[in-house]
Amino acid sequence: MSENPPPEPLAVVGMACRLPGADDLDGFWTMLVHGREAIGPGPEGREDRRAGGYVGGVDRFDAGFFAVSAHEAAAMDPQQRLLLELTWHALEDARTAPDSLKSTPTGVFVGSCADDHALVTRMSGNIDAYTMTGVGRAFLANRISYCFGFTGPSLVVDTGQSSSLAALHQAALSLRGGECETAVVAGVQLNLTAMGDRVVEELGAMSPSGKCHTFDSRADGIVRGEGAGVVVLKRLADAVAAGDRVYCTLLASAVGNDGGGPGLTTPSRSAQRNLLAEACRRAGVAPSDVAYVELHGTGTRAGDPVEARALGAVFGRGRSSGDPLLVGSVKTNIGHLEGGAGLAGLIKTALSLYHRELPPTLNHVSPNPAIDLDGLRLEVCTERRPWPEREGPLLAGVSSFGLGGTNCHAVLGEAPAFDAVEADPAGHSLPVLLSGHSEAALREQSARLAERVERAGRTDLAAVGLASATTRTAMRHRAAVVASDEEQLVARLRALADGTPAEAVEGVVAGAAGGGRTAFLFPGQGMQRFGMGRVLHKEFGVFARAFDEAAAAVEPLLGLSIRDALWERPELVDRMIYAQPALYALEVGLYRLFESWGLVPDLVLGHSQGEVTCAHVAGVLSVEDAAVLTYHRGRLMSTLPRGGVMIAVQAEEDEVDRILAGTDGVLGIGAINGPRSLVLSGEEAPATEVAEYFRGLGRRVRPLPIEIAAHSPLMRPIQEELGEIASGLRMHRPTGPTIVSTVTGEPVDPEAVSRPDYWPLHLQKTVRYSHAVTTAHELGARFFAEVGPGPGLSVLASESVGFGDEHFAAPLGHEDETAGVAETVGMAFLHGAKIDWPAVYGGGTRPADLPLYAFQRQRYRLDAAPPDPAAASGQAGRAWDGDPAALVVECVTAILRRPPDHRIDLAASFTDLGFDSRQAVALRTTLAKATGFGLPTTLLFDHPTPLALIEALRRAKGHVTHDR
Numbered sequence: 020m021s022e023n024p025p026p027e028p029l030a031v032v033g034m035a036c037r038l039p040g041a042d043d044l045d046g047f048w049t050m051l052v053h054g055r056e057a058i059g060p061g062p063e064g065r066e067d068r069r070a071g072g073y074v075g076g077v078d079r080f081d082a083g084f085f086a087v088s089a090h091e092a093a094a095m096d097p098q099q100r101l102l103l104e105l106t107w108h109a110l111e112d113a114r115t116a117p118d119s120l121k122s123t124p125t126g127v128f129v130g131s132c133a134d135d136h137a138l139v140t141r142m143s144g145n146i147d148a149y150t151m152t153g154v155g156r157a158f159l160a161n162r163i164s165y166c167f168g169f170t171g172p173s174l175v176v177d178t179g180q181s182s183s184l185a186a187l188h189q190a191a192l193s194l195r196g197g198e199c200e201t202a203v204v205a206g207v208q209l210n211l212t213a214m215g216d217r218v219v220e221e222l223g224a225m226s227p228s229g230k231c232h233t234f235d236s237r238a239d240g241i242v243r244g245e246g247a248g249v250v251v252l253k254r255l256a257d258a259v260a261a262g263d264r265v266y267c268t269l270l271a272s273a274v275g276n277d278g279g280g281p282g283l284t285t286p287s288r289s290a291q292r293n294l295l296a297e298a299c300r301r302a303g304v305a306p307s308d309v310a311y312v313e314l315h316g317t318g319t320r321a322g323d324p325v326e327a328r329a330l331g332a333v334f335g336r337g338r339s340s341g342d343p344l345l346v347g348s349v350k351t352n353i354g355h356l357e358g359g360a361g362l363a364g365l366i367k368t369a370l371s372l373y374h375r376e377l378p379p380t381l382n383h384v385s386p387n388p389a390i391d392l393d394g395l396r397l398e399v400c401t402e403r404r405p406w407p408e409r410e411g412p413l414l415a416g417v418s419s420f421g422l423g424g425t426n427c428h429a430v431l432g433e434a435p436a437f438d439a440v441e442a443d444p445a446g447h448s449l450p451v452l453l454s455g456h457s458e459a460a461l462r463e464q465s466a467r468l469a470e471r472v473e474r475a476g477r478t479d480l481a482a483v484g485l486a487s488a489t490t491r492t493a494m495r496h497r498a499a500v501v502a503s504d505e506e507q508l509v510a511r512l513r514a515l516a517d518g519t520p521a522e523a524v525e526g527v528v529a530g531a532a533g534g535g536r537t538a539f540l541f542p543g544q545g546m547q548r549f550g551m552g553r554v555l556h557k558e559f560g561v562f563a564r565a566f567d568e569a570a571a572a573v574e575p576l577l578g579l580s581i582r583d584a585l586w587e588r589p590e591l592v593d594r595m596i597y598a599q600p601a602l603y604a605l606e607v608g609l610y611r612l613f614e615s616w617g618l619v620p621d622l623v624l625g626h627s628q629g630e631v632t633c634a635h636v637a638g639v640l641s642v643e644d645a646a647v648l649t650y651h652r653g654r655l656m657s658t659l660p661r662g663g664v665m666i667a668v669q670a671e672e673d674e675v676d677r678i679l680a681g682t683d684g685v686l687g688i689g690a691i692n693g694p695r696s697l698v699l700s701g702e703e704a705p706a707t708e709v710a711e712y713f714r715g716l717g718r719r720v721r722p723l724p725i726e727i728a729a730h731s732p733l734m735r736p737i738q739e740e741l742g743e744i745a746s747g748l749r750m751h752r753p754t755g756p757t758i759v760s761t762v763t764g765e766p767v768d769p770e771a772v773s774r775p776d777y778w779p780l781h782l783q784k785t786v787r788y789s790h791a792v793t794t795a796h797e798l799g800a801r802f803f804a805e806v807g808p809g810p811g812l813s814v815l816a817s818e819s820v821g822f823g824d825e826h827f828a829a830p831l832g833h834e835d836e837t838a839g840v841a842e843t844v845g846m847a848f849l850h851g852a853k854i855d856w857p858a859v860y861g862g863g864t865r866p867a868d869l870p871l872y873a874f875q876r877q878r879y880r881l882d883a884a885p886p887d888p889a890a891a892s893g894q895a896g897r898a899w900d901g902d903p904a905a906l907v908v909e910c911v912t913a914i915l916r917r918p919p920d921h922r923i924d925l926a927a928s929f930t931d932l933g934f935d936s937r938q939a940v941a942l943r944t945t946l947a948k949a950t951g952f953g954l955p956t957t958l959l960f961d962h963p964t965p966l967a968l969i970e971a972l973r974r975a976k977g978h979v980t981h982d983r
Contacts, residue, residue, distance in 0.1 A: 025301060025303030026270075026271055026301065027256070028254075029194055029195075029253065029254060029268065029269040030252065030253050030255040030257075030263065030265045030267075030268055031267050031268070031365075031369050032113045032114075032252070032266070033109045033110055033111075033114070033115065033250065035106075035112055035248070035871070036246065036248040036363070037105060037246050038072070038248065039058070039071075039074060039244055039245070039246055040055060040056075040072075048374070048378075050352060051349070051352060051367060051370070052374075052378045052379075054403065056382075057072050057352060057354075058242055060073075061073055062074075062075040063075065068213055069213075069225070069243070070242070071242055071243040071245070071354050072242065072354030073244075076876070077209055077211075078880070079876035080092055080097070081875050083875075083931070083932065084874060086930050086931055086933055087933055088914075088915055088935055088938055089916040091152075091933075092879040093879040093880050094154075095136075095153045096158075097209055097211070098131065098133075098134075098159055098207045098208075098209050099158060099159055099162045101247045102159060103166055105248070106127075106249050108249070108872065109249040109250065111491065111871050112871065113251040113264075114490040116490055116491055116493075117167060118168075118492040120169060120201060121167065121168035122170060123201070124170050124200050125164075125201040126171035126172040126173065126198060126201070126203065127161075127164050127172070127173045127205075128172070128186040128190040128193070128202060128204045129159045129160040129174070129175045129183075129186055130178075130182030130184065130205065130358050130359065131176075131177060131182055131207050131208065132178075132182050132208070133208050133209065133358055135209060135210065135211035135214070136154055138212055156175050156177070157174075159205075159207065160173045160174055160205075169203070171193070171199035171202070172199060176189055178423070179421035179423045179425060180357050180420065181274075181361055181421035181425050181426055181427045182357075183359050184361025184429060185274055185419075185421075185425065186204055187365065187427075187429060188274050190252055191252070191271075194252060200257070201251060201253055202251070202253075203249060205248065205249045205250075206247065206356065206361060207246075207247035207358065207359050208358045208360075210243055222284070223240070224240050224241050224317075225241060225242075226239050227239055230242065230318075230382050231350045231351045231355070231381075232383065233317070233347075233348040233382070233383060234346070234348075234383060234392070234399050235386065236384070236387050238319060238323055240318065244355050244356045245359075246356055246363070247359055248359060248362040248365075248366045249362075250365065252269065262437075265434035266372065266434065267415075267434055268432040268434060270302035270303070270304065270414075271298055271299075271301035271429070272298060272427060272428065272429040273294055273297040273298040273301060275293065276290065277290040278290060278424070283423060283424070284422050284423065286322050286326070286424075288332075289329075290424070291325065291420065292328075294426050294427075295334070298429065299333070301430075304414055304430060306333050306337075307334070309415060309430070310344070310345060310406055310413060310414060310415065311347070311368070311377060311406070311415045311416070312330060312334065312345075312346050313346075313349065313365070313367060313368045314326060314330075314346050314348045314364075315348075315419055316346070316348025316380075318348075318350065318382075320387075320389075322420070323387055323389075324389040324390050326418070326420070327395055327397060330346065330397060331391075331395025331396060331397060335396030336396075338396040339396075340393065343392075343396045343397055344396060344397050344398070345399075346380075346398070346400065347400045348364075349363050349367045351381035352381060361417065361418075364417045364418075365417050365431075368415050368431055372406075372413055372431060372434070373433075373434070377406060378403055379400060379401050380400055380401055383399045383401050412435075414430065414431070414433075415431045415432075417431065447554075447558045448838035448841045449841050449860065450499045450500070450841045450848070450859075451487050451500045451501075452484070452488050452491070452493070452499050452845065453487065453498045454492070454493050454494040454495070454496060454532075455494055455496045455872075455873070456495065457496060457924075458496050460494075461498060462515065462517075463873035464873050465500075466512070466513070469513045471869070472512070476505070477505070478505045480502065480504070480508065481861050482865060484860050485857065485859075485865075485866045485867075486867045488854070489856050489866060491869065491872075493532065493848065493851075494532070495532050495926075496532075497530065497849045498515055499528050499529075499842065499845020499846070499848050500526060500845075501838050501841045501842045503835075503838070507526070511526050514527065515529065526838060526842065528842060528845050531824075531849075532850075532851055533801050533802065533824055535801030535850075536622060536798065536799040536801065536802075537620045537804070537850070537852055538620055538621065538800040538803050538804070539610065539613075539622075539624070539803075540623075540625075540792075540804065540812040541623065541632045541806050542807035543599075543602070543626045543628035544602065544628055545723060545724075545725060545811075546807050546808050547592055547593065547598045547601060549585070549589040551808040552566060552604075552605045552609075554835070554837060555609070555836050555840070558837055562609065565607050565612070568642055569607040569642055570582065570600070572646035573600045573646040573647065573649065576647070577596070577600065581600060581604055584597045593724070596650075596653045596657050597653075598653065599628050599649050599650070599653035603628070603631065603632055603645065604646075605807065606629065606806050607632060607635065607636075607642065607645075609806045610636050612840065613843070613844075615858055616844060616855050616858050616859045617853055617854045618843075618852055618854055620756045621756055621798075621800070622756055622758075622798060623636060623756045623758055624758075624759045624792065624812075625761060626690070626812055627730065627761075628652065630761060630762075631645050632806075634772060636756065637755040638751055638752075638754035638755045639750055639752070639753050639772055640749075640751075644748040647744070648748060648778065651741065651744045656727050657727070661726045663701065663702065663703070664703045664706050664707070664723075664725075665699065665700045665725050665728055666698065666710045667697075667720070667721040668710055668713050668718060668720055669695050669718040669720070670697060670718060671697075672691055682705045682708070683705060684701065685731065685733055686699060686705040686706050686731070687700055687730075687731045687785065688785045689701075689729060689730040689731055689786065690730060690785065690788060691785060691786070691788060693789050693818040693819050696815065696818065698786075700729060700731035700733075702728070702733070710722075730782070730784060730786050732783065734782050734783040737782075738780075738782065739779070741782060745775035745777075745778045750775065753767070757798075758772060759791045760791065761787055762777075762781055762786075762787065764791045765791075766798070788812070788815065792815075792820055801824060802825070802826045802847060802852060803817075803825065803826070803828070804828040804830065804846070805827075805830070805832070806830070807831065809829065809831060812829075813827040814827075826846050826849055826850045828847075829843075830843040844859055901976070903950075903973050906946065906950070907965050907968055907972065908923050910942055910945050911923050911942065911965055914942055914945070915934075923965060924965075925964065925965040925969070926965075927964060928963045929942075929959050929963060929964065929965070932965075940956070943955075946958070950972065952975050
């Protein structure tokens with residue numbers, strides 16, 4: 020044993036695989052523990068091949084997901100395509116959103132020794148600009164680094180059959196040396212041509228029986244296998260600090276070479292023995308403490324005895340006959356993956372350590388006569404069994420030996436025990452988020468999650484929700500499903516999966532990802548209702564504390580608890596003196612709840628009294644001073660004589676102004692809520708007369724249940740006293756979100772809003788709500804959330820600025836208040852707002868495992884590349900009928916080589932659609948020829964989506980037509 024301390028342990032925190040008989044980890048583990056063999060005839064397109072371990076569908080790939088054009092996808096080695104998808108899945112399995120590692124020093128280390136696709140490409144004769152990046156083996160790693168935006172080391176290791184475990188060794192060195200913070204390690208092997216079979220046969224290493232008999236007397240050679248695996252490595256300390264799930268630890272690894280011998284391809288027992296001993300020495304473990312070794316175990320007559328004797332010399336020493344080293348080989352299940360074999364063995368062993376169970380090795384009946392298992396203190400694990408009881412942590416080894424003599428061994432340990440964290444169960448509705456690169460992927464993702472939840476039975480919704488928000492990349496097509504239990508979640512997920520429009524499913528919001536700024540809308544009197552906020556007060560401590568603080572500031576003046584007025588005495592809710600302070604307390608509580616979840620507005624708008632709440636959240640008034648102003652505002656209004664009315668009328672401001680000019684009496688426009696929605700406010704007789712005029716025109720007319728004509732000249736008698744009260748308050752320049760004034764309809768003057776005389780004027784002036792909403796939209800607001808007890812303001816806002824890319828939310832427009840706030844957070848996800856998701860789902864919640872991304876694969880030919888994009892573009896746009904939309908769709912479809920009926924997402928970027936620089940040039944050239952316009956070479960850079968390009972061409976067409 021060395022006196023040097025062992026190296027820093029590393030953690031395997033994520034894994035993914037596509038192997039014979041198993042498309043994912045769950046399938047692989049199920050196959051292993053049930054002792055299934057995945058050796059059989061070749062799949063479609065390779066039916067004439069020798070029996071082996073094959074992976075079907077390797078000609079299929081989700082090119083659009085990775086922004087790869089059809090042309091390039093066909094030219095790419097399927098091994099690249101397979102690794103891209105598995106890397107995404109491995110990161111998801113590591114509970115890491117793949118896009119969160121962009122521009123980080125994440126390293127990529129790929130082990131591979133096969134390039135059948137390069138042979139296919141050369142035989143086809145289709146050599147073009149994509150050939151180098153398509154067949155060059157370096158791009159197995161480089162393509163991953165490029166597509167994911169990783170900046171760490173990116174390299175391919177080829178040591179023959181030990182390549183992938185040697186890649187693991189290089190990754191470990193890089194992590195411990197500080198070159199990278201996370202390492203993606205992959206092994207891949209695809210046997211696309213029969214040539215590899217013939218080479219193995221010529222070496223005399225192919226099994227005539229088509230079975231791998233590791234350490235068995237029937238051993239007669241290897242069975243070829245294919246597939247790929249990816250693991251994610253981190254330093255153990257980093258993984259523990261992040262709360263990662265750890266499958267196992269990597270304690271140490273060693274790489275060496277036979278260094279000569281009887282022949283280049285003949286294994287050396289002494290070299291293997293020295294390697295095994297060195298790996299244990301580096302790991303700081305006694306070989307006798309290792310309970311299991313995953314063998315190289317190819318089932319060859321020459322190799323198996325050499326490996327067994329090396330194992331016995333190192334691990335058998337010091338063991339009793341009752342404590343043999345257990346050994347096994349995954350090659351008996353899936354065949355020999357050659358360059359990917361070591362990683363397949365590592366994944367099997369990591370799963371075994373994680374589940375604390377050893378799967379059986381197949382096809383072993385009687386030992387190879389050249390292997391004295393008892394004397395070597397070895398035992399082939401032929402039955403499913405628990406790990407042997409031992410003192411200390413479980414230890415295992417994984418071996419991988421190259422035909423040219425480069426050998427590797429890794430020492431693994433079980434994951435350290437973590438202290439269980441008690442989660443605080445939510446007990447109320449929560450959002451579960453989904454997204455996909457396409458609508459089809461989103462629906463399939465929803466179906467997969469429904470199946471997972473239904474199969475699991477009892478489900479921690481908070482854990483599922485947190486995982487959906489923090490461990491998955493949010494893509495263009497998004498949905499949020501709100502549920503309070505498993506049954507509700509499954510039903511709504513299935514409705515979404517079936518293609519039912521989100522508008523028709525309660526608790527589901529869906530749409531394309533948005534952008535822009537967030538605006539909060541604060542309503543005034545008239546929206547209050549008995550019981551509002553009661554459930555929020557019970558379920559959310561943040562809401563309760565903020566509500567109580569705002570209420571406490573006004574209750575000494577009221578002489579009554581706001582909670583009593585709101586939740587116990589329904590006859591008080593609509594009385595102005597109670598309604599306005601109650602609304603204020605509710606709005607403050609709701610605002611602070613959203614704020615605690617990271618949902619903070621850029622802009623705030625207040626309808627009538629709601630602007631007082633705006634002043635508070637923007638820093639103009641303290642919570643106490645805003646409460647005092649609200650109370651006295653309502654008190655003074657309630658002292659006015661009855662007789663005023665407010666009537667909602669379907670009309671435009673100009674036509675009402677013309678009629679008011681000839682009307683006797685005190686009457687004005689109290690509020691302008693939409694383009695053709697306003698409120699008459701003033702004395703009853705003239706207001707009724709004007710309302711009846713519009714009713715006669717067939718317009719909608721609705722009297723409001725308010726006996727005070729707010730925002731009219733009838734407010735003048737109380738303005739002086741309200742001004743005196745405001746003068747006694749401490750006011751500050753706003754420091755929070757921008758207030759868009761509903762007095763002017765423009766961003767508030769910071770000096771004006773912090774002067775006492777603003778508030779008496781505010782009470783009398785017309786509420787220009789529609790103008791303010793339009794201004795907010797012009798300032799970039801695309802998400803409008805109503806921070807109040809109903810949906811009134813959000814509906815009105817949608818009538819003013821609902822052009823298509825906006826999102827409107829009314830959290831308390833639901834019978835279930837917790838579902839309403841959950842849906843608002845889900846709407847914020849659609850909008851693209853930044854949310855503190857752990858705060859939403861509760862302290863102590865750990866993310867659950869979710870279904871992996873549902874790639875939407877299409878077939879790309881392996882035997883030939885498609886024509887050049889410029890040639891494809893020449894087939895489009897030959898006769899332009901003047902419609903830029905039809906022209907762009909036709910040309911994009913042709914250049915991407917999609918079928919004519921393929922639906923192009925016009926709002927997606929050209930990069931997301933799969934355009935590269937050559938195709939961008941081809942599209943610009945085609946459009947210029949078809950239209951006759953002088954289009955710049957930067958056309959797609961300046962107009963990055965088909966929709967933007969169509970609009971640019973329309974403008975160019977109008978300009979040319981005008982000039983002519």
